[in-house]
Amino acid sequence: MSFSFSEENNLKIASLMKRYPQKKALILPLLWMAQKQDGYISEDAMQVISEHSHMPYMHVYSVATFYTMFRLQKPTKRVIEVCRTLSCELRGSQEIKKHLLENYSDSYEIVEVECMGACSGAPMCTLDGKYLENLTPRLLDEVLNAN
Amino acid sequence: MQTKIVSKNFEIPHAETLAVALQNGRYASLEKLFTFTPQELIDIIKASGLRGKGGGGAPAGAKWQLVSDFEGKKYLVVNADESEPGTFKDRQILAKDPHLLIEGMICTCYAIGSNTSYVYVRGEYEEFSNILQVAIDEAYEKNLLGIDAKYPVEITIHRGAGAYICGEKSALLESLEGNRGHPRLKPKSPEPEFYFGEPTLVNNVETIASVPFIVENGAEAYTACGTDCSPGTLLFAISGHVEKPGVYEAQFGVGMWDYIQELGGGVKGGKKLKAVIPGGASTPILPAHLVYEARLDYESLKTIGSALGTGGMIVLDEDASMVKALKNLLRFYHHESCGQCTPCREGTSWVDKTLDKFIAKTATHEDLEILKSVSKSMNGKTICVFAPAASGVIEGFLKHFESEFLECIQ
Ligand SMILES: Cc1cc2nc3c(=O)[nH]c(=O)nc-3n(C[C@H](O)[C@H](O)[C@H](O)COP(=O)(O)O)c2cc1C
Ligand code: SF4
Ligand code: FES
Numbered sequence: 001m002s003f004s005f006s007e008e009n010n011l012k013i014a015s016l017m018k019r020y021p022q023k024k025a026l027i028l029p030l031l032w033m034a035q036k037q038d039g040y041i042s043e044d045a046m047q048v049i050s051e052h053s054h055m056p057y058m059h060v061y062s063v064a065t066f067y068t069m070f071r072l073q074k075p076t077k078r079v080i081e082v083c084r085t086l087s088c089e090l091r092g093s094q095e096i097k098k099h100l101l102e103n104y105s106d107s108y109e110i111v112e113v114e115c116m117g118a119c120s121g122a123p124m125c126t127l128d129g130k131y132l133e134n135l136t137p138r139l140l141d142e143v144l145n146a147n
Numbered sequence: 148m149q150t151k152i153v154s155k156n157f158e159i160p161h162a163e164t165l166a167v168a169l170q171n172g173r174y175a176s177l178e179k180l181f182t183f184t185p186q187e188l189i190d191i192i193k194a195s196g197l198r199g200k201g202g203g204g205a206p207a208g209a210k211w212q213l214v215s216d217f218e219g220k221k222y223l224v225v226n227a228d229e230s231e232p233g234t235f236k237d238r239q240i241l242a243k244d245p246h247l248l249i250e251g252m253i254c255t256c257y258a259i260g261s262n263t264s265y266v267y268v269r270g271e272y273e274e275f276s277n278i279l280q281v282a283i284d285e286a287y288e289k290n291l292l293g294i295d296a297k298y299p300v301e302i303t304i305h306r307g308a309g310a311y312i313c314g315e316k317s318a319l320l321e322s323l324e325g326n327r328g329h330p331r332l333k334p335k336s337p338e339p340e341f342y343f344g345e346p347t348l349v350n351n352v353e354t355i356a357s358v359p360f361i362v363e364n365g366a367e368a369y370t371a372c373g374t375d376c377s378p379g380t381l382l383f384a385i386s387g388h389v390e391k392p393g394v395y396e397a398q399f400g401v402g403m404w405d406y407i408q409e410l411g412g413g414v415k416g417g418k419k420l421k422a423v424i425p426g427g428a429s430t431p432i433l434p435a436h437l438v439y440e441a442r443l444d445y446e447s448l449k450t451i452g453s454a455l456g457t458g459g460m461i462v463l464d465e466d467a468s469m470v471k472a473l474k475n476l477l478r479f480y481h482h483e484s485c486g487q488c489t490p491c492r493e494g495t496s497w498v499d500k501t502l503d504k505f506i507a508k509t510a511t512h513e514d515l516e517i518l519k520s521v522s523k524s525m526n527g528k529t530i531c532v533f534a535p536a537a538s539g540v541i542e543g544f545l546k547h548f549e550s551e552f553l554e555c556i557q
Binding site: 119 | 220229230231232233234235237238269270271272273274301303305306307308309310311322323324325326327328342343345384385386387388392393394424428459461463467471472475476478479482483
């Protein structure tokens with residue numbers, strides 16, 4: 001099998017086991033752990049998680065596909081998520097999205113997402129999961145060219 | 148206009164660290180806590196009138212009692228899923244005063260007789276859950292948590308992974324058990340929730356963060372704020388077309404328009420107000436003339452046909468298109484339906500697509516009827532209130548702004 005958790009993660013799993021009454025509850029934390037480790041969740045990783053959680057592979061797979069933040073494909077580009085929900089739209093998210101698609105879609109994967117709980121900083125996006133708020137096209141250029 | 152109970156330490160630099168938190172009164176309630184029996188504490192919470200701040204406003208004390216009445220293993224689960232559009236208050240507690248939440252969790256666990264608790268944080272809040280984790284680690288180190296604490300409590304953070312529906316308490320528990328986040332059928336009589344079959348209390352972050360103040364100062368100090376039916380304060384949030392979007396704590400019962408002007412800085416660019424969605428995207432929209440008379444508490448918003456929800460106001464100015472705004476929200480509902488119930492799965496998809504015709508100005512009178520009848524069918528028998536809430540949103544827009552929809556008809 002080509003996937004195994006790192007030494008460090010195996011230690012974490014051992015201590016996490018004590019935190020939950022049943023091993024099944026480890027599925028989400030371990031999916032996160034696998035994704036952190038590899039950048040995505042491979043079939044082999046789900047197999048390992050299925051063993052840790054004492055649940056069938058298909059259950060782990062069905063859980064992994066339910067949640068939008070789990071990635072089952074290896075990302076080829078860095079990810080920018082743009083919020084498209086109402087507070088952001090009212091403050092110009094469409095302009096931000098357009099700017100991103102026109103200028104950055106070659107080097108970044110641009111994904112539209114629903115409200116990220118940052119409506120006071122609308123319009124907003126995330127870069128590698130980090131929040132960037134009160135965006136303008138110019139500010140985006142500054143951040144993306146500095147990264 | 149602000150009354151700071153929960154947000155008292157938000158402006159203090161490094162209040163997220165234990166040292167600064169302790170200097171600023173955190174964990175002080177624990178001294179009082181152990182002078183009460185657990186039942187006395189539940190009675191204090193009941194007397195304080197504390198209501199759940201996750202959107203429903205259910206009395207906290209009664210919920211605690213339900214769980215407390217069970218013998219044996221029990222759990223406390225704090226709901227930090229915070230995914231309701233327009234809502235961004237719980238994140239302030241996680242990031243700015245995590246020790247307040249931990250303190251509240253210790254008090255609550257003691258009251259209901261639980262030693263094991265979880266904080267379910269939406270996956271996107273990684274930054275903020277990391278801050279909370281550091282605070283939890285510090286609290287373990289100082290024996291405020293763990294088996295060597297005066298009252299032993301374990302706190303484990305459980306990260307969600309992008310699913311609005313996991314904020315619904317039974318879906319949240321499914322997710323915490325390692326399943327898809329599908330809401331469960333509701334029991335007929337009042338029951339607590341169950342985690343792996345054991346009785347479980349689910350409360351919102353802000354509800355739990357309000358507990359230390361009540362323990363320390365007594366129920367009367369809490370009922371001295373707010374209204375008779377909605378005592379205390381709420382971390383109201385304001386976004387959209389305002390000058391100063393943000394989170395400002397205020398007493399229940401303050402005027403919505405006063406709040407928008409004084410704390411939100413008024414409508415952006417000096418424009419006129421058109422409407423406000425008062426408490427997160429799931430609450431029916433209010434046109435300006437109702438906003439002027441609205442008060443921010445559960446009862447008064449109900450009497451004018453809306454709801455307080457999470458207290459996250461979204462302000463729309465005179466130039467906002469109501470058709471576009473509704474389209475935006477229906478796309479959200481379509482995207483977030485968990486898919487278990489046919490009226491919800493099919494209905495949210497259908498209304499979302501129908502709205503496209505209004506946006507393109509190619510709608511017919513029949514489309515308007517479809518919108519109305521599908522919306523009605525969503526307000527029927529579904530497992531959770533997600534679909535009925537979507538239906539209420541549509542109804543609100545059509546009730547107050549139907550003319551804008553008629554203008555899109557060929
Ligand atoms: C679709 C839906 C989404 C919800 N999302 C949240 C949420 O993100 N956070 C929250 O605290 N409560 C949310 N709730 C309410 C919870 O089901 C539950 O009532 C609440 O967490 C109980 O805590 P409280 O009584 O302290 O408010 C949601 C309810 C529904 C129906
Ligand atoms: S109403 Fe919608 S979100 Fe709620 S359980 Fe049914 S399908 Fe899922
Ligand atoms: S609407 Fe974009 S963060 Fe809330």
